[in-house]
Amino acid sequence: MKYRSRKFEILDMLLVSVPIPLSGILGVYLAYKNLRIEICLGLLVLGLGISAIWTIWTCAEDRKIEDRFKKVYEEKEKIRKKADVLQEANVYLKLRLDDKEREFKELKRQNDYLLRCIKNEQ
Structure with missing residues (x-):
């Protein structure tokens, strides 16, 4: 998972793929010119080092971004779970409210009946 800008990707490509072949070519050229082999190997190691350091640094940056x-x-999942719990509680409370409304209507109907009975007796 890489979340980088295009400029960063180009820089990444250049710093990983260019130093190794460039230092290798330069090392071979200097060996051809009869320079000391230590200098040639040093250039190759320098190219490898630049690429390795850049790769390690970008991997660390990628890890930070992924974290x-x-x-x-x-956090999104926690919020979604809380929302699900609240939704279930809301459904339960609506059902309870419907039951209480039905119960209230039944009690009101009974009350109206009793009031009519009392009125008829008087």
Whole structure:
């Protein structure tokens, strides 16, 4: 999972793929010119080092970005679970309200009946 800008991707490509072949070519050229082999190997190691350091740094940055996305996702999941619980509670309370309304209507009907009975007796 990489979340980088296009400029960063180009820089990444250049710093990983260019130093190794460039230092290798330069090392071979200097060996051809009869320079000391230590200098040639040093250039190759320098190219490898630049690429390795850049790769390690970008991997660490990717890990930080992934950790942030993971935390956001976990928070989102917690909120979604809470919303689900609240939705279930809402449905339960609506059902209870419907039951109480039916019960109230029944009691009101009974009350009206009793009032009519009392009125008729007087």
